Amino acid sequence: MQSQMKESDPILEVENLFASTNNLPILKGVSLTVYPGEIHAIMGRNGCGKSTLSKIIAGHPSYNITNGDIKYSGENINSLEPEERSQSGIFLGFQYPIEIPGVSNLEFLRVSTNARRKFLNKEELDTFDFEELVKEKLELVKMDQAFLSRSVNQGFSGGEKKRNEILQMALLEPKIAILDETDSGLDIDALRIVASGIKKISNTQTGIILITHYQRLLDEIEPNYVHVMADGQIIKTGGSDLALELEKKGYEWTDHFVKET
Amino acid sequence: MEIIEKIKTNKLLEYQTEIQKICLHKLQSNPLPNPKSELWRLSNKTKFSNFLDYSFNEKDLKFDSPYPNNSQSTIRLIIGENCQIEFVEENYSIEQLSEDEVDKYIKEQISSFDQNENWSDLLNLSLSCKKNILGLKVNGSKIPPIEIFSHASSNSLNAKTLVIFLEKNCDVELIQVNLGKENSSLSQSTFFFLEENSSLNHGVVSYGENGSNLLNSLNVIQQKNSEYNLGSLHFKFNYARFEINIKQSQGNAKTNIKGMQITKKDEQISTYTKIDFNGPNGFLDQINKSLADDKSHAIFEGSIIVPKIAQKTDASQLSRNLLLSDLAQIDTKPQLEIIADDVKCKHGATISQLNEEELFYMRTRGVTLAEASKLQLSSYFQEIISFIPVSKDKWDLLDKLLNEN
Numbered sequence: 158m159q160s161q162m163k164e165s166d167p168i169l170e171v172e173n174l175f176a177s178t179n180n181l182p183i184l185k186g187v188s189l190t191v192y193p194g195e196i197h198a199i200m201g202r203n204g205c206g207k208s209t210l211s212k213i214i215a216g217h218p219s220y221n222i223t224n225g226d227i228k229y230s231g232e233n234i235n236s237l238e239p240e241e242r243s244q245s246g247i248f249l250g251f252q253y254p255i256e257i258p259g260v261s262n263l264e265f266l267r268v269s270t271n272a273r274r275k276f277l278n279k280e281e282l283d284t285f286d287f288e289e290l291v292k293e294k295l296e297l298v299k300m301d302q303a304f305l306s307r308s309v310n311q312g313f314s315g316g317e318k319k320r321n322e323i324l325q326m327a328l329l330e331p332k333i334a335i336l337d338e339t340d341s342g343l344d345i346d347a348l349r350i351v352a353s354g355i356k357k358i359s360n361t362q363t364g365i366i367l368i369t370h371y372q373r374l375l376d377e378i379e380p381n382y383v384h385v386m387a388d389g390q391i392i393k394t395g396g397s398d399l400a401l402e403l404e405k406k407g408y409e410w411t412d413h414f415v416k417e418t
Numbered sequence: 419m420e421i422i423e424k425i426k427t428n429k430l431l432e433y434q435t436e437i438q439k440i441c442l443h444k445l446q447s448n449p450l451p452n453p454k455s456e457l458w459r460l461s462n463k464t465k466f467s468n469f470l471d472y473s474f475n476e477k478d479l480k481f482d483s484p485y486p487n488n489s490q491s492t493i494r495l496i497i498g499e500n501c502q503i504e505f506v507e508e509n510y511s512i513e514q515l516s517e518d519e520v521d522k523y524i525k526e527q528i529s530s531f532d533q534n535e536n537w538s539d540l541l542n543l544s545l546s547c548k549k550n551i552l553g554l555k556v557n558g559s560k561i562p563p564i565e566i567f568s569h570a571s572s573n574s575l576n577a578k579t580l581v582i583f584l585e586k587n588c589d590v591e592l593i594q595v596n597l598g599k600e601n602s603s604l605s606q607s608t609f610f611f612l613e614e615n616s617s618l619n620h621g622v623v624s625y626g627e628n629g630s631n632l633l634n635s636l637n638v639i640q641q642k643n644s645e646y647n648l649g650s651l652h653f654k655f656n657y658a659r660f661e662i663n664i665k666q667s668q669g670n671a672k673t674n675i676k677g678m679q680i681t682k683k684d685e686q687i688s689t690y691t692k693i694d695f696n697g698p699n700g701f702l703d704q705i706n707k708s709l710a711d712d713k714s715h716a717i718f719e720g721s722i723i724v725p726k727i728a729q730k731t732d733a734s735q736l737s738r739n740l741l742l743s744d745l746a747q748i749d750t751k752p753q754l755e756i757i758a759d760d761v762k763c764k765h766g767a768t769i770s771q772l773n774e775e776e777l778f779y780m781r782t783r784g785v786t787l788a789e790a791s792k793l794q795l796s797s798y799f800q801e802i803i804s805f806i807p808v809s810k811d812k813w814d815l816l817d818k819l820l821n822e823n
Contacts, residue, residue, distance in 0.1 A: 240784050
């Protein structure tokens with residue numbers, strides 16, 4: 158199956174990436190390649206650089222790439238603005254989705270969706286057509302329509318915020334989605350809803366990077382590759398059995414890999 | 419400042435009404451406010467002089483309203499243009515106050531005026547001729563929303579005065595619009611008297627053009643069980659001061675204020691509020707927001723006075739400020755003067771910049787930085803705009819102007 162996937166070009170190539178914020182090095186040579194249809198899981202202790210990697214791929218202005226490249230569909234995107242990356246199909250699902258009081262969720266989703274549709278040369282949707290589309294996507298994450306009239310993420314529970322992230326992913330139809338600890342703060346039912354939503358959205362043309370601490374998300378969505386990060390580097394890559402081993406042995410087990418690198 | 423010279427030498431007006439005489443007399447020996455006093459120390463001297471530089475004009479050009487005419491659903495009045503006003507319907511009446519009634523009320527007010535503290539009103543009442551004083555008595559309920567316009571003509575200083583009595587049990591929605599034309603100064607003084615059980619939802623929207631100046635003074639007296647709600651917005655003025663004086667004369671009244679000022683370029687806009695609780699069980703909830711960009715300066719100073727008689731007062735005053743540029747300046751000073759010992763009073767101030775994480779979140783959803791900033795600002799405006807008692811979508815121009823910011 159994996160060789161079949163690799164007949165096409167990679168969606169994302171992170172090549173020997175070094176990055177810092179406020180002159181503090183965070184990433185110290187990360188390399189990662191994602192092909193269409195692949196699901197990658199990145200695991201690691203808190204502070205190892207997982208979230209930073211996701212933010213840098215999405216274009217966070219607070220981080221500087223000091224060395225290395227990020228290529229998306231073969232093009233270097235190091236200097237692209239976050240909105241340009243999103244419009245072209247890179248999606249970041251936030252660990253802590255931001256609340257934006259006073260901005261209606263429906264309008265925000267419509268503006269975002271239209272920005273992506275414009276890039277894809279699709280017709281932009283007016284409020285009426287968009288409501289039809291969003292109703293259909295709400296089903297995927299079992300969200301009530303009432304969420305649309307509220308301000309973006311304001312007053313949402315942790316689980317509702319994460320479902321709203323997956324709703325956005327469904328509307329934006331990204332080519333690559335990086336989901337940063339989408340499973341954190343979810344109960345078992347919510348985790349299943351979110352996981353089922355992700356599976357329905359992903360297809361043979363999409364790549365997914367799941368950043369997680371726990372096996373339980375990977376029980377629902379089986380990854381093709383599992384990467385372990387420590388101190389700003391990927392120190393070990395394996396199949397889904399690597400996550401099971403990590404679950405059993407804990408991160409201490411990976412300490413000797415750090416020494417090797 | 420020719421006008422100040424004329425006040426000093428009593429050569430400002432050939433014919434003076436009694437009120438003008440009293441006010442001019444109060445100003446004559448000391449025609450300018452004390453620049454070192456708390457109320458005036460932050461006022462930009464050059465801009466303040468510019469306010470007084472225009473020659474005083476009793477007559478102004480015919481008002482050309484940029485707003486859609488909502489005469490079907492609202493009562494529109496223009497200070498200086500309406501001669502006879504009388505709306506008498508089954509549920510309500512709006513009648514013009516007689517000259518004697520206006521004179522009597524204003525004289526009562528002036529008697530306690532301080533040259534420095536009430537300088538803006540003293541100047542206004544020195545200049546306002548009879549034609550530019552609109553006095554109304556409102557009674558009843560189910561009253562259509564009232565719109566009252568004031569404006570200044572280009573290259574002149576105009577003074578307009580509004581006096582409104584709300585009779586017992588009266589319930590009114592009123593929006594006041596102050597428009598500054600290019601290179602002009604407008605002095606607007608407003609006096610409201612809310613009788614027992616009356617309620618006023620008041621909106622003040624003031625905006626100018628290049629080189630507009632505004633001195634806007636609002637004086638409210640609330641009798642017991644009255645409710646006064648104010649939503650205000652000031653923007654696009656070279657120099658503007660909004661002075662709010664509210665007195666709950668017997669306590670047991672409610673006041674809610676949500677105000678906002680937006681400054682850009684090198685503009686200076688300030689809001690000074692004084693809320694005086696003169697009886698027990700008074701309530702105040704106030705929030706003032708400022709947004710300062712470029713090299714502009716926004717000021718808020720608020721004082722809440724709670725004397726011994728005002729036990730069980732519940733008052734809150736917050737000042738929230740957004741700085742959009744390194745060169746912009748914000749001064750804010752919410753303060754409490756409490757003598758009563760059984761009260762619940764709080765105040766606070768914050769100054770922040772646009773939230774970087776919110777902006778990044780929106781950008782990762784394809785929204786451009788400019789659009790994301792606009793969305794964030796509109797969310798900042800929202801709380802205030804929604805409090806102004808006029809449906810926002812009715813006001814196309816207001817929408818447009820907000821979008822410019």
